[in-house]
Amino acid sequence: MVKDTWKMNVITRRRLGLRKHASVGDVALMVLLATAIATCRSAPVDTATRTPATGDSSRSAFTGELLPVFFVSDVRASVVFYKDVLGFEFHHYWDYEANEPVVQWNSQEPPMYARLSAADQVFALHLARSAYERRxxxxxxxxxxxxxxxxxxxxxxxxxxxxxxxxxxxxxxxxxxxxxxxxxxxxxxxxxxxxxxxx
The missing domain is CATH 3.30.720.110 (Signal recognition particle alu RNA binding heterodimer, srp9/1)
Known part of the structure; x- marks a missing residue:
């Protein structure tokens, strides 16, 4: 498992262009950032709220979408709790090896990320691996x-x-x-x- 985790971290570092000795925390932060950027890119932007080019453009930078991410100790168990007990809609796990969303998790390794929603509000579960993330x-x-x-x-x-x-x-x-x-x-x-x- 340690070897597989190391391999996954190396692959993730290469994909994200991180230095060779980037920490696990750096990798996790970059993955979350990449996910947030991808989410924002796919969200529609209301161009009617844009301010003139010479004015403050801070309003046009936001899409109105917020993606809360819950750090959890067991993504699968948390998916069961949120879906089967609380009634949220499950969307997918993220397969970092294949770099794509999957509905069924077939790997021997535990999933690191899952996405769910409450009506239009999407949120994510992410495996906590550091003391900071477990807090x-x-x-x-x-x-x-x-x-x-x-x-x-x-x-x-x-x-x-x-x-x-x-x-x-x-x-x-x-x-x-x-x-x-x-x-x-x-x-x-x-x-x-x-x-x-x-x-």
Whole structure:
């Protein structure tokens, strides 16, 4: 396994044009960066928001797409949790050897990357290999669902252990912790809140 991991790192370094002694962290960072760039390139850009050539073009640089990446200890187990327990849509694993997405993982080595989505919001799971990547980050993740009570029942039915439902003035919600300690919130705001304009 160590030999195969080393071989994969060498191949990845060559593909990304990294120096011979680039660390595993450098490789992981470059892979994530390459994935983000590919995602941005494939996303449509609304040219109507572009500012004049002589003005500030910072608005036109963004597509509006954000790709959250969760570092996890076991990509396959996390895919099962997110897909079968929480109800997210699974898209694919990424085969770094073949440099292409695959739906079925047939390699003896564990997958390093998977992509899922919640409606139009795409996110990724990435194998954590360093102490930094294994650390749970200081973020919480909110997913809006159409009916939080129904989703709460569904998660429990699928074997999840969600918190009790909680009412706030701006949302009704529950939370659940994934196998790597990420706390996820599912919420439905009241109609009175949706009718307000916060822009």
């Amino acid at each position: 749970v980050g200081g973020m919480i993740h909110y997913f809006r669902v159409e009916n939080v009570d129904a989703h709460h029942r569904l998660v429990k039915k699928r074997g999840g252990e969600p918190s009790e439902l909680v009412d706030r003035s701006w949302m009704r919600m529950f939370s659940i912790v994934d196998p790597d300690g990420h706390r996820l919130f599912f919420q439905t705001p009241p109609q009175s809140w949706l009718d307000r304009d916060f822009n």
